[in-house]
Amino acid sequence: MGGKILMTTTANSRIIKSGYTAAQMRQGMLFALIAWGFGAPFYAITTGGALTSFLQNYLKTDDLSYGLIMASGSAAAAFQYIGSYLVERTGRVKRNFLIFVTLHRLLWLGVAAVPFLAPATPYSLKVWIVGLCVFFSALSCNIGGTGWVTWMSEIVPRSFAGKYFGFRSRVGLIAMIITSSVMALLLDHFKGQGWMYGIVFATAAILGAMDILSFIPIAEKPIQRDESVPRATFWEIISVPWLDRKFRSICLFTFIMWVSYIMMNSFVWRFCFDSTQSHGLQMNILTATLVISILPMIPMAWVAPYWGQAIDRYGPKPVLALSSLCHIILPLGWLFMRPDFFWILPLMAILGGLTWPGNDQVLFFIQLKEFPIANRTAYNATFLVVVTLAGLAGNSLGGLLAFFSQSHFDVINASSIFFSHYQPVFVFCLLMRLAAFLFLLPRLPLPGVAEHHEVARTLAKKASSSFTMKR
Numbered sequence: 001m002g003g004k005i006l007m008t009t010t011a012n013s014r015i016i017k018s019g020y021t022a023a024q025m026r027q028g029m030l031f032a033l034i035a036w037g038f039g040a041p042f043y044a045i046t047t048g049g050a051l052t053s054f055l056q057n058y059l060k061t062d063d064l065s066y067g068l069i070m071a072s073g074s075a076a077a078a079f080q081y082i083g084s085y086l087v088e089r090t091g092r093v094k095r096n097f098l099i100f101v102t103l104h105r106l107l108w109l110g111v112a113a114v115p116f117l118a119p120a121t122p123y124s125l126k127v128w129i130v131g132l133c134v135f136f137s138a139l140s141c142n143i144g145g146t147g148w149v150t151w152m153s154e155i156v157p158r159s160f161a162g163k164y165f166g167f168r169s170r171v172g173l174i175a176m177i178i179t180s181s182v183m184a185l186l187l188d189h190f191k192g193q194g195w196m197y198g199i200v201f202a203t204a205a206i207l208g209a210m211d212i213l214s215f216i217p218i219a220e221k222p223i224q225r226d227e228s229v230p231r232a233t234f235w236e237i238i239s240v241p242w243l244d245r246k247f248r249s250i251c252l253f254t255f256i257m258w259v260s261y262i263m264m265n266s267f268v269w270r271f272c273f274d275s276t277q278s279h280g281l282q283m284n285i286l287t288a289t290l291v292i293s294i295l296p297m298i299p300m301a302w303v304a305p306y307w308g309q310a311i312d313r314y315g316p317k318p319v320l321a322l323s324s325l326c327h328i329i330l331p332l333g334w335l336f337m338r339p340d341f342f343w344i345l346p347l348m349a350i351l352g353g354l355t356w357p358g359n360d361q362v363l364f365f366i367q368l369k370e371f372p373i374a375n376r377t378a379y380n381a382t383f384l385v386v387v388t389l390a391g392l393a394g395n396s397l398g399g400l401l402a403f404f405s406q407s408h409f410d411v412i413n414a415s416s417i418f419f420s421h422y423q424p425v426f427v428f429c430l431l432m433r434l435a436a437f438l439f440l441l442p443r444l445p446l447p448g449v450a451e452h453h454e455v456a457r458t459l460a461k462k463a464s465s466s467f468t469m470k471r
Contacts, residue, residue: 020155020221028155028218033168039211040172041179045204046108049289050183052269054197058115059127063270063406067399070266072131073138074392077385081238083146084381088232093147094220098212100144105208107137112201115194142388146381149367151220153376158369159312165364166308169357173301177294179207184289191284232375240375241382246445250366251386253444256436257324257359258387260429262394264331267402268292271337271422279420281339291345296353306462307357308365310455315448316362316370321441322452322459323358328433330355334426354463363387370446401425 020028045051055061055069083100087093110133114126156164183200190196232240241247272288274280283291310319330351333344371379405421 020219024219025155025157028152029164031214031218032152032155033171035211035214036168036172037175038207038214040175042105042108042204042208042211044176044179044293045183045200046208048180048293049269049285050187050197050200050204052266052273053187053285054111054201055130056270056273057192058194058197059123059130061127063267063402064399065127066270067266067395067397067402069127069131069134071392071395071399072135074388074390074395076135076139076142077388077392079139079142080146080381080385080388081234083143084237084377085234086143087147087150087377088237088375091222092220093151094215094218096144097148097151098144098215100140101148102209102212104137104141104144105212106205107133107140108201108205108208112198112205115198138388142384146384147377149364149380150376153368154221155218156368161368162308162311162361162365163305164308165368166305166357166361169304169308169360170301173297173304177297177301180289180293180297184286184294188284188286232378237375237378237381241371241379244372244379247371247379247382249440249444250370250446251383253436253440254363254383255386255390255393256432256440258390259394259397260432260436261327261359262391263398264334264426264429266395267398267422267425268334270402271334271420274420274422276339279338280422281337281342291349295346295349296356299350299353300357303354303459303463304357304361306459307361309462310358310459311361311365313458314450314455315446316365317444317446317448318450318452318455319358319448320362320444320446321437322455323355323362324433324437324441325452326355327352327359328430328437331426331430335423335430366446398425401428 051070052066055066061069083096086096111130114129117126117129153161186196187200269288269292270280272281272283272292274282276282281288307319307323330348333341333348337344367380367383371383402422402425405424
């Protein structure tokens, strides 16, 4: 790509992009790799056990309030379109990315400040502050982060995009394992002490800002346009992707699957922290973080590059089919979980960690390489809106289902010695995944014709050979 001019023409516009030199591409990939070593810990803290424990054990939120707070970030999804509009109008990504996404990370200092408020501060005000900080943080991220994938798609060649982002995922997962372990140990040691939550969230905000500022040395080649062609309007940015049948199919499947993923992930944490009197597992932060986050991330870090290589070799569709099938089967243990079945959890965690990178890598590959070059930021913005709305729907719907189940708990539990009001939420999630896998995935217009069992054999061979070489 170095030194060449890439041109794409559509009925509405002509886009000309200056190519990157080989040295610029290498530098960009290196700094993007380093940056994720800071960014992954930010997400480990702000989306995992620390936030759940803070809401449940410190703020004492009920299921409905918890679900709404977890959904508040997704409620800012529409601001993806503003980010796309800014990129399409200016041809620039980097400046908005640095400003708005750094703000996205630093707004978590507001969450960190809540434990340090005066003791007389009303409980409702604390909950509102947390919800608003999460919402405006997501708003800033949506405005500034929309063009990031388009920027990276020009720096990372398609031929090994899967392998590169798989390796980048490994780096981030290792950082997340370390961060999650330290965080869980500290929160357990200083159990119930708000100031430690404040330190943890402040650390996350600083690490997150370092992630974004690490992109300063990466070169940006602005999008150059034929000025004789009118620029895309805001309405065109919103509407154009939906005229694409392939895009609509991908979005429908992704929405349903991610509603189920987000819903189950959020309320599995609640189930683990809930008391045994309420038929929960009553785990401490360290144990819950170990089985939900740390144990899965260890095999994820090992196999993530191999899933990326499988996408490069077979295409995204068979890889997505294999990973989706695994995530219908593997979480079945949660339906029958009780304290004396605890031995099942590490097994599910390890098997889930081995298979989740397929979903993760395919989602990113679709944004990176499957959408048209023309109007790519509009496609990516809309796709991310779909994913974040799935988070909104998953958390809100999960909260409503859990709230309804708890209010009818005596009826639901009549025929069971041990049955939590979270099990109906898990059943609903798995039924959604099964329906999407059977009826929508076969119709997805994604490249790749291999059978998913062929992909599984290849992954098993690569993983076993790498393990043998390390030994």
